[in-house]
Amino acid sequence: MEQRxxxxxxxxxxxxxRPRAGYSTRSLLRYDRRAIHxxxxxxxxxxxxxxxxxxxxxxxxxxxASYAGxxxxxxxxxxxxxxxxxxxxxxxxPFDRLRMPSDxxxxxxxxxxxxxxxxxxxxxxxxxxxxxxKGDFDAEVTLTRENPNSLVINVPFAEKPTQFYYNQKINCxxxxxxxxxxxxxxxxxxxxxxxxxxxGRGVWPFHNEWYxxxxxxxxxxxxxxxxxxxxxxxxxxxxxxxxxxxGGAHKLGRVAIRHEQDYLAPWHLTDEEGRLDFxxxxxxxxxxxxxxxxIDNCCHQVFGRFDGTAVLDDGTRLAVQGLPAFAExxxxxx
Numbered sequence: 385m386e387q388r389x390x391x392x393x394x395x396x397x398x399x400x401x402r403p404r405a406g407y408s409t410r411s412l413l414r415y416d417r418r419a420i421h422x423x424x425x426x427x428x429x430x431x432x433x434x435x436x437x438x439x440x441x442x443x444x445x446x447x448x449a450s451y452a453g454x455x456x457x458x459x460x461x462x463x464x465x466x467x468x469x470x471x472x473x474x475x476x477x478p479f480d481r482l483r484m485p486s487d488x489x490x491x492x493x494x495x496x497x498x499x500x501x502x503x504x505x506x507x508x509x510x511x512x513x514x515x516x517x518k519g520d521f522d523a524e525v526t527l528t529r530e531n532p533n534s535l536v537i538n539v540p541f542a543e544k545p546t547q548f549y550y551n552q553k554i555n556c557x558x559x560x561x562x563x564x565x566x567x568x569x570x571x572x573x574x575x576x577x578x579x580x581x582x583x584g585r586g587v588w589p590f591h592n593e594w595y596x597x598x599x600x601x602x603x604x605x606x607x608x609x610x611x612x613x614x615x616x617x618x619x620x621x622x623x624x625x626x627x628x629x630x631g632g633a634h635k636l637g638r639v640a641i642r643h644e645q646d647y648l649a650p651w652h653l654t655d656e657e658g659r660l661d662f663x664x665x666x667x668x669x670x671x672x673x674x675x676x677x678x679i680d681n682c683c684h685q686v687f688g689r690f691d692g693t694a695v696l697d698d699g700t701r702l703a704v705q706g707l708p709a710f711a712e713x714x715x716x717x718x
Contacts, residue, residue, distance in 0.1 A: 387407060387622040387623065388406035389406060389409075389635075390408040393413070394413055394414070395416065397419045397546075401419060401420060402540070405618070405620075405622065407536060407635075409626075410532075410534070411488055411489040412536070415486045417486070422547070422587040426587045427586075427587055428448070428584065428587065428588075428718075429447055429484040430447025430448070430582075431446050431484065431485075431494065431505060432583075433582075434582070435572055436559075437559075437573065437577040438463070440459070440570060441460055442563060442572070443457065443459070444456075447482070447484065448475060448479070450477075450479050451476075451477055452478070453478035454472055455472065455496050455503055458670070462670070462687035465667065468565050469563075469565040469566065482496065486585075491509065492507050494506075500519070502517045503515070510532075511527065511528050512557070513525075513526050514561075520564070520565070520566070522563070523561065523562070524561055525559055525563075525579070526559070526560050526561060527557040527558065527579035529557050530558055531607070531631050531632075533631070533633035534555065534633075535624055536551070537622055539616065539617035539622075540617060541589060541618060542618055546587070547586070549617055550584070550585045553580065553582055554583075555580055555600045555610070556578065556609045557600075559572045559577035559578055560574040560577070578607075580598055590717055592616060592716050593615055593714065594714050595712070595714075597611075597664075597710065597711035598610065598710065599707055599708070601707040601708060603704055603705075603707070606630060609628035612711075613641075619638070625660075636657070639660060640654055647684045647686050647713075648686070650663055651711050661692045662691070662694075664688045664690050665691070666688035667687055668687045668688075669685075671683070671684050671685075680717040681717065681718055686710060688710070690707045690708075691707075692704055
C-alpha cells in the first residue's frame with residue numbers, strides 16, 4: 385500500500401476540523417485543541433509511559449477523557465505474574481485543567497500534585513525524567529532516546545469527518561531508575577531496560593476496539609524496536625506499523641494480530657507484505673476493566689517473549705529471539 389508521509393510542518397486539522405491523514409517520523413504537525421470541531425466532552429488527551437526490562441514493568445498514566453481523568457501507576461513482575469504496586473486517582477470533569485502539552489517532543493514539564501499523589505514528566509532534549517510519589521511508593525526514572533525517529537500518525541474515522549486520533553509512539557529509550565514499593569527497592573538497569581511513550585490526542589467514536597503491540601530490546605547486541613497495530617480508525621492513508629533499527633525507521637503496511645480465546649495461548653503477528661512474522665509466548669495478562677460514569681473499558685495487555693523475523697526497508701532480515709514485549713486487545717466505550 386502507498387502511505388502518505390508528512391515531511392513539512394502543518395496543522396493536525398484543516399480549516400473545517402478534518403484530520404490531515406498520514407504519518408511522520410518526527411513531531412511535525414501542530415495539535416491545537418481549539419481547532420477541534422466537537423463537544424469538549426469528547427476530547428481525549430493522555431501521556432502514557434512504560435518502562436520494562438526482562439521481568440518487571442512500570443507504567444505511568446496521566447490523562448483525561450474530558451468528563452473523567454486518571455493519574456495512576458502500575459508496577460508488576462510479568463515473569464512471575466505478581467503485582468508490586470498499583471494505584472490510580474479518578475478526576476471528575478478535568479477538561480483542560482491538566483494542561484496536557486500540545487507536542488510530545490518539545491522541552492516541557494507536566495506536573496500533577498494533589499490529594500497525596502505527585503507525578504511529573506520533564507522533557508529536556510533527548511532526555512525525559514519521570515517521577516511519582518504516593519505514600520511509601522517512590523519512583524524516579526530517566527529515559528534517554530537512542531533513535532531520533534518515532535511513529536507519528538494522524539488517523540481519521542469513517543463515522544464523522546471531524547473525528548481523529550493523533551498519536552506518537554516513541555520507542556528505543558534507555559531507562560535508568562529506581563522504584564521503592566512495599567518496603568523494597570527495585571532497579572532498572574540501562575543495559576537492559578527500555579522506555580516507551582504513548583502520546584495520544586483526539587476525538588473518536590464512543591465504542592471502539594483496537595489491537596496494539598510494542599517492544600524494544602536487543603537484537604544482536606543492538607537496540608531494536610517495533611510498533612504494530614490494527615483495528616482502529618481508517619488507515620488507508622497510513623498505518624501505525626514501524627520498525628526501529630540503528631537510528632532509522634522502517635515503515636510497514638497492514639498487519640494482523642491474532643490470538644486464541646485464551647489470552648495466554650501463543651499470539652501470532654504478521655504483515656501483508658511478508659516482512660514480519662512474530663510469535664509471542666505469553667507470561668502475564670495485565671487485564672484492566674474500568675466502569676465509571678460513561679466509561680466501560682476492558683483491555684488485555686499481554687506480556688511475553690517474541691520470536692520471529694522482521695525485514696527492514698533494504699531487505700535486511702533480523703532474527704528476533706526472546707525479546708520481552710507485549711500485545712494487547714482493547715474494547716472500549718468512553
